[in-house]
Amino acid sequence: MGSVGLSVRRTGQIWRVRIVSGASAPARELTPVRQAGAQGTVIFVAADEVGGRLSLVDPAVGDRLSVIPLGDDGRGLAQDHQYVDFHLLPSAQGLVIDPVADGLQIVRFATGVSIGSQRGLAISGSELAARMGAARGGTVVSRMIDLEAWRQGAHEGTKADYTAREQQMLVDLSLADAASRKSVRWDLARFYAGHGAYPEAYAMLALLADTDPEIKNTLQWKAVSGVVLLGLNRPLEALTALLDPKLDAESDLWLWRALAANHAERHALALDYFRRGTEALALHDRPFLAKIHLAIAQSALAEKAYDLASGQITSLQNMGLSGNQALAVDYLYGQLAQSRGDIATARARYQDAASARDRHLSTKARLQLARLEYGEGNISISEATARLERLRFAWRGDRLEMDVLETLADLYRQQEQYRQALLTLQLAASAFATDAQSRDLAAQMSAIFSRLFLDGAADKLPPLEALGLFYDFSELTPLGSSGDRMIRHLVERLVSVDLVDRAAELLEHQVSYRLEGSAQALVAAQLGKIYLLDSRPEETLRIMRATRQPILPDDVLKQRTLVSARALSELKRYEEALVLLENTSGREADQLRADxxxxxxxxxxxxxxxxxxxxxxxxxxxxxxxxxxxxxxxxxxxxxxxxxxxxxxxxxxxxxxxxxxxxxxxxxxxxxxxxxxxxxxxxxxxxxxxxxxxxxxxxxxxxxxxxxxxxxxx
Structure with a gap:
């Protein structure tokens, strides 16, 4: 039997694979080229529509192969390409990489695949020439997000270098003609982003979009604007820009997506994006690696992925960080230790992080320390409350402030200081009205309100204080029967201490705005009785007329008749009262007749x-x-x-x-x-x-x- 090959063709979303006689031969052959990479020589294979990396085992020899699918049909290798560190195997479609040495780094880009090693590939030829990029066409494909390159060679990023470079670029922009102005603006936008001047970068991007609206549809625009929006602390908008499916082949973009998801507190997504972009870690310098490891450790702790968190923290510790970054690692390690029940270590690490000059980090650490020590019984609830009150002003404006306020409100609730608890939650809910967690804050306020006015906690308060709480937070009164019971319970309390006028106000609102039908008619009868208690029979008759219904249950109709007759009697309209009672029987009606x-x-x-x-x-x-x-x-x-x-x-x-x-x-x-x-x-x-x-x-x-x-x- 002769050799067997494959033929691959694509029509839209449909792929057709034919088994043919003879060896496989791709319709269009891929070409591996040697290029200069950041860590030495790499092999780069240019291709379009690069898919996700797959790991398969060769059934013949047991080798673990890395397979890179390609969306552009008929692209493969006609023959084996052998290198010291790996082999590129023949294929009818896509790339098949057989690693020979350890530490191989395979990185996907939108325009191709880079294969390298931490030490640089062992490839013959002038290594010096390769590193210098002497061969034309030998410069490795650049990343879409390359902050180091964007800084345009400003020596170590000093302020003087930044200012001089910025002034030169602004001069170039002022002298540029219409044809070259777009290119200079692009350089300026990326220059600002590379130096962390995100407002300036955003302004330049906006100017580019105003002069060329179509630029917003390009992948480069979406990648750069995503980074800038993330720098402006607008992570959800950054994710929208970065999540264009056409950027999926850029391994590096998955790391930026992970950063944006972490900042948006979508921690599960951050971990998923990070796993899909780990191959691009080799492309980055120390500052970015510290940033991504800190973010992923934080997301892993939030998702209780403690093994992953531990690995990230270990990587950070091995980087020998200093200053606020080292203290940020201490804070994360404290969270990890607390999850393991190592309270002593957690306390020590939080105490270290609390000394940070970074107020955000210091506030987080002090919050965790207060929670930990109160939970362990090392400080009283009043001391914990005092600490949290001080923290209210230590950091403002993001989820951390919300966490502080939510914890403080819970401490007030535990001390039955309900007004302070509600005011604190109200402040948090209004400050973060657009945050998804604001719904939880509203639910906590409703729970406290129900505890007060349904479960009887307000009965321990002086009546006027309870009434004041009800009026100040009346928007928390639930709809339906629960809210009606809440109002009636408070009315009972007010009448019992002779505050009948305040009780009448509550029932007036209930009758006017919350009830209808027979329920309204019955509560109106109760309100009529309160008017009688307050020597206001005219108001009794008014509310009876205003809530008259054509059909009512017999018991409700009887109650309303008795109340109306009592009001007529108080107004000395005895004959009308007796006529009203003509068809009403029972002891209560006879007692009223006697009166x-x-x-x-x-x-x-x-x-x-x-x-x-x-x-x-x-x-x-x-x-x-x-x-x-x-x-x-x-x-x-x-x-x-x-x-x-x-x-x-x-x-x-x-x-x-x-x-x-x-x-x-x-x-x-x-x-x-x-x-x-x-x-x-x-x-x-x-x-x-x-x-x-x-x-x-x-x-x-x-x-x-x-x-x-x-x-x-x-």
């Missing part, structure tokens, strides 16, 4: 309704309760005014044993005496009992309805 008859001095009707209220109570030997004694006295007075002596005698015989002692015993004896009541006594007794209906019959009953369960009215 109306008493107030209107309708003695025959009062005697009849009193008899119905007492019923056969005389058959029970137990002494009369106070409300029963009041009904009995009013009946005796009514019979006396009617001079109904036989009925009085019957009343005496039935009830005298039940009222011989206690309230009204003497009055009952006088009113039912066989010799009759002395002249003038009936009027005097009626005058003294004139307020009985107000203070015993209905106001006390209404007030009792608003007394919190298990509490007392006063």
């Amino acid at each position: 109306i008859y008493w107030a209107s001095q309708d003695w025959p009707a009062l005697a009849a309704i009193s008899d119905r209220l007492l019923g056969n109570r005389w058959r029970n030997d137990a002494p009369l309760a106070l409300p029963e004694r009041e009904i009995l006295i009013r009946q005796a007075l009514a019979l006396s005014f009617n001079d109904a002596r036989e009925r009085l005698a019957q009343l005496r015989s039935r009830y005298r044993p039940l009222i011989m002692e206690g309230d009204y015993a003497g009055v009952f004896d006088l009113l039912t005496s066989p010799s009759g009541t002395p002249a003038g006594e009936l009027g005097r007794i009626a005058g003294e009992l004139g307020g009985v209906d107000q203070f015993r019959s209905f106001l006390s009953a209404y007030r009792a309805e608003f007394t919190p369960t298990g509490g007392t009215a006063f």
Whole structure:
């Protein structure tokens, strides 16, 4: 059987692979070239649409091969290219690299693949010439983001070099003609970015976009603007620019994406991007490596990827960093030690980091130290609160400030200092309204509010303080039944301490803005009772009219009828009140009728309704309760005014044993005496009992309805 080969063709997203006789021969051959790299000679293979790197095992000999897919069809190697450190194997499509030596560095770019080594490849020829880039066309493809190159050779980045170079470039820009002006502006934008002058770089990019809007669609623009936006602390916008799929082949871009994701606190994404760009670490200098290792260690700790965090921290420690960077590593190591339960080490590292001149780092370390020591019981909650209060002003304007405020609010909550807790959370939520975590802050405020006004924590506060808290944070009142219960609970508390006018204000808002239908009608009846308690019967009738419904449940309709009739009676509109009660039955309605008859001095009707209220109570030997004694006295007075002596005698015989002692015993004896009541006594007794209906019959009953369960009215 002869040799077998492959033919690969692509149509849109469809790939067709044909098995053909004879050896494989790519339609268009890739060409490896020798170039000068940052760490010596490299082999660069130019190609378009470079895919992700795959690791496969050769089934024949067991070697681990690195495969680089290419999106441009028919691109491969017709023959084996052998080097000391690796082999490039023949392929019909893509690159297949067989490593021979350790430490091989394979880096993908949008325009090709670079293969090198930390020590430089062992390739014959003039190494000096290769390093100097003497051969034309031998300069290695540059990275899209090359800060060192962007600095345009400013010697070690000193201020004098920066200023001189900037002035020269500005002069060049002023002298440039229209055709070359774009190129000079590009150089200036990247020069500023390379030196960390991000506002100046952003301004130059904006000028470029104004003069050439199409430039924003280029990959180079997106890469540079992503770096500049990240430098301006706009990580989400930076990610949008850097995440163009056409940049995926640039291994270096994955590291910048990881940095942007870390700054945006999308830590899982940061770790994923970092793993996909690790091959480009070899391209970077020490400052960038320190930056990326710090970011990935932070994201790994946030995602509890402690092994990865440990590796990054070890790399940082081996770099021999100093100053704030070394203290930043201490802070991360403290977090790692705390995750392992090594509290002593964590405390020591946080204390070191707290001494940093970098206020952001110092504030983070002091926050963690306060949390740790309070959690371990080494400081009191008041000391922890005092520390956090000082930290409020140590750093402002980002997620760290939010963390400080959130921790401080929780300390206030634990001490039942609810106003301070709510104010602190409110400050954080308003300062970071666009942050995704602001929803959590709002949820914490709602939880505290519910604890106060649903779970009864506000009952421990003075009534006016509780009312003030409710009004100041009333926007936290939940919708629906929970919010309605919250309002009614507070109303009960206010009525129980005679703050009926404040209670009325709360129910007015509930009736006007929160309720409808039968629920509104029922709560309006409660509000009407509060108006009666506050001697405002006109307001009772107004709210009854305003909340009238065509169809209501019988129990709700009865409550509203009784309240309206009581208000009419208080306004001395007795006839209207009685007409309103015509179709209402029950003891509560009869008690109200008795009050109306008493107030209107309708003695025959009062005697009849009193008899119905007492019923056969005389058959029970137990002494009369106070409300029963009041009904009995009013009946005796009514019979006396009617001079109904036989009925009085019957009343005496039935009830005298039940009222011989206690309230009204003497009055009952006088009113039912066989010799009759002395002249003038009936009027005097009626005058003294004139307020009985107000203070015993209905106001006390209404007030009792608003007394919190298990509490007392006063």
